[in-house]
Amino acid sequence: MSVETLDHQRGSVYYLRPAPSSALTHIPGDNGWPVIGDTLSLLADPKGFVERRARRYGLVYRTRSFGSTSVTLLGPEGNEFVLLDNEKLFSSAHGWALFFGRLFPRGLQMLDFEEHRLHRRALSVAFKSGPMQSYLSELNAGIARGISQWPRGRAFKFYPAIKQLTLDLAATSFLGEGFGPEQEAVKQAFIAMVAATIAAIRVPLPGTSMRRGVQGRALIIDYLKRQIPLRRERGGDDLFSQLCRATWDDGSLLSSSDIADHMSFLMAAAHDTLTSSLTSFAYQLSAHPDWQEKVRAELRGLGLTAGEPLPFTRLDDLVLTEMAFKETMRLSPPVPSLARGAVRDFEFKGFQIPAGTGVRINLLYTHHMPEYWPDPERYDPMRFDAQASRTRHKFAFVPFGGGAHMCLGLHFAYMQAKCFTWHLLNRFRVSTPPDYRPQWSVWPVPYPHDGLNVTLTAL
Numbered sequence: 001m002s003v004e005t006l007d008h009q010r011g012s013v014y015y016l017r018p019a020p021s022s023a024l025t026h027i028p029g030d031n032g033w034p035v036i037g038d039t040l041s042l043l044a045d046p047k048g049f050v051e052r053r054a055r056r057y058g059l060v061y062r063t064r065s066f067g068s069t070s071v072t073l074l075g076p077e078g079n080e081f082v083l084l085d086n087e088k089l090f091s092s093a094h095g096w097a098l099f100f101g102r103l104f105p106r107g108l109q110m111l112d113f114e115e116h117r118l119h120r121r122a123l124s125v126a127f128k129s130g131p132m133q134s135y136l137s138e139l140n141a142g143i144a145r146g147i148s149q150w151p152r153g154r155a156f157k158f159y160p161a162i163k164q165l166t167l168d169l170a171a172t173s174f175l176g177e178g179f180g181p182e183q184e185a186v187k188q189a190f191i192a193m194v195a196a197t198i199a200a201i202r203v204p205l206p207g208t209s210m211r212r213g214v215q216g217r218a219l220i221i222d223y224l225k226r227q228i229p230l231r232r233e234r235g236g237d238d239l240f241s242q243l244c245r246a247t248w249d250d251g252s253l254l255s256s257s258d259i260a261d262h263m264s265f266l267m268a269a270a271h272d273t274l275t276s277s278l279t280s281f282a283y284q285l286s287a288h289p290d291w292q293e294k295v296r297a298e299l300r301g302l303g304l305t306a307g308e309p310l311p312f313t314r315l316d317d318l319v320l321t322e323m324a325f326k327e328t329m330r331l332s333p334p335v336p337s338l339a340r341g342a343v344r345d346f347e348f349k350g351f352q353i354p355a356g357t358g359v360r361i362n363l364l365y366t367h368h369m370p371e372y373w374p375d376p377e378r379y380d381p382m383r384f385d386a387q388a389s390r391t392r393h394k395f396a397f398v399p400f401g402g403g404a405h406m407c408l409g410l411h412f413a414y415m416q417a418k419c420f421t422w423h424l425l426n427r428f429r430v431s432t433p434p435d436y437r438p439q440w441s442v443w444p445v446p447y448p449h450d451g452l453n454v455t456l457t458a459l
């Protein structure tokens with residue numbers, strides 16, 4: 001079966017020519033409601049929906065949602081098969097085109113195979129230890145400043161506060177000097193672009209979130225392109241300046257379009273995921289004061305003065321902090337599911353699946369499978385001690401994906417989480433009201449409906 005390509009040059013969004021749904025009737029599953037399929041049930045309760053499907057149909061099932069029929073492979077084996085993709089069967093671009101096609105048509109996640117490998121190699125220079133140390137010094141300064149402005153002794157909404165802080169941190173550690181004189185316009189454009197990635201209407205019709213996102217993209221790309229010559233002349237240690245100096249294997253510089261596309265995607269990939277995971281982390285530390293104390297004791301055991309920057313060389317000493325953060329992402333993975341498009345026919349667990357099929361894996365489901373996580377709803381960071389981690393299936397915990405497309409910002413994310421925890425817990429006790437059980441949405445990223453009422457008490 002043949003496959004259409006994504007036409008990046010002309011800025012068009014093409015989708016993989018879908019496998020006819022008649023070619024998938026042998027896969028357990030159903031078509032859901034007429035016209036809308038299972039879209040609404042999936043959006044209303046993503047975790048419950050998948051669990052019901054798994055009970056009814058098993059670990060490989062078919063669903064019709066977002067206008068097409070796809071096949072979901074559940075569990076660590078499905079994760080490993082799709083993410084490692086030893087036979088180069090799965091296109092990330094075709095999986096994510098619906099969400100990223102108009103907004104990040106050339107972001108790293110929208111490239112495949114050899115082209116992806118070359119771009120990823122060129123970008124990885126910005127995530128080496130030298131640049132990471134300089135991002136950490138910006139994070140230290142920005143987080144200490146941000147937290148000092150949060151209210152103490154009374155409840156405030158944590159989620160919008162951390163969202164704003166993450167945006168401010170991106171402005172300094174990603175862009176260096178912030179957004180410059182166009183600050184407000186660029187910030188608003190960025191917010192519109194990120195919001196559009198999850199908009200229900202995927203066509204940029206007037207008045208829609210997608211239209212604002214597409215306009216936001218145009219403004220940001222224009223802004224970044226204009227900045228590139230200045231950054232190349234002046235230098236700088238921020239992520240953007242690193243990309244402006246990044247080269248291909250032959251030593252030539254990346255084009256300004258490539259830099260602008262990668263930069264805008266990197267900022268978006270970091271923003272909601274960090275906001276979501278740090279919100280879930282603050283909640284778990286408040287809900288489990290014993291773990292809050294353990295983490296605080298570890299931080300204090302570093303022998304540094306509170307308020308001092310967290311040194312890059314001490315990140316690996318924060319073992320319990322990392323375990324507590326991992327357990328948070330197990331329970332609430334910021335990216336609950338991943339999408340691919342099959343570029344060739346393949347077989348999985350005895351099912352023949354044709355090229356053109358949308359293929360999904362579900363991190364949220366895997367992270368709650370009792371076979372791998374006994375008493376799965378319980379918060380227990382000890383699941384991540386060295387012994388338990390060694391013996392568990394490697395693809396049972398995949399908040400950052402795996403294989404060729406594994407999150408490029410993984411170490412950045414751990415670094416920001418540790419730096420944030422250092423500045424927060426060293427100075428404050430974090431609490432939520434007794435018996436407080438906020439409602440969380442799972443999709444597109446986990447977030448608390450009420451903004452999460454948190455109180456900081458000075459220590």
Ligand code: HEM
Nearest residue numbers: 108109269270273277334335399400401405407408409413
């Ligand atoms: C807790 C925070 C984060 C989580 C949970 C997370 C999760 C993920 C996941 C699951 C993927 C794989 C997507 C796929 O296979 O389809 C991914 C890819 C990616 N992430 Fe992250 N991410 C986080 C933070 C970041 C940060 C801070 C950055 C940048 C500084 C970043 C940049 C990227 C990029 C560029 C990709 C695409 C990689 C590729 O296609 O080769 N992420 N992320």
